[in-house]
Amino acid sequence: MPSHHSEEEDKPCRACSDFKTWAKSQNKVTFTSPNKPAKPPPTDCPLDKDELGRATWGFLHSMASYYPDKPTQAQSDDMARFFNIFAQFYPCEPCAKDLQQDLKKHPPQTTSRDVLAKWLCDRHNAVNIKLGKPVFDCNKVHERWRDGWRDGSCD
């Protein structure tokens, strides 16, 4: 993906680029020379597109897997609003634009935990397909994000 620039500043948008693309745009050498020992990368830098994506999916899927089984009408309306607002402000602009289009065709489904988790899993899979990544089995979404795998490996 090309590195995008934020609207206000003429700086490449780190949250819209993977780290390599971003680093190249900064004319920085990212790989160690044979003479210098590798320094561990700092852990307190701004998130690049993939780090932001992983952290965000973790939050969104967890939120869906902990959503009420039987939400009130107000909770259901608020959750739908949350996703529409989220899609306006997600800090990777090209990602947000695509998500806004996707939400027009597939508006948030918030009538129960299972319905919301499945809807979100499908939205994530649409991005996976776009990026050539494997499709996730949505029957396992609560195992992944709430209960842990059936084989006990997370216990």
Ligand SMILES: Cc1cc2nc3c(=O)[nH]c(=O)nc-3n(C[C@H](O)[C@H](O)[C@H](O)COP(=O)(O)OP(=O)(O)OC[C@H]3O[C@@H](n4cnc5c(N)ncnc54)[C@H](O)[C@@H]3O)c2cc1C
């Ligand atoms: C709303 C949104 C839109 C994005 N749009 C773009 C984009 O347009 N272009 C771009 O380059 N990047 C985009 N990203 C980032 C991209 O989706 C990935 O987060 C990033 O490429 C890192 O991928 P990853 O392989 O580490 O796993 P991720 O896709 O981040 O997934 C994290 C973990 O979630 C689990 N998982 C995978 N699929 C599903 C699923 N369907 N349901 C539940 N759990 C699942 C897996 O265990 C996986 O390891 C977007 C991220 C978000 C949150």
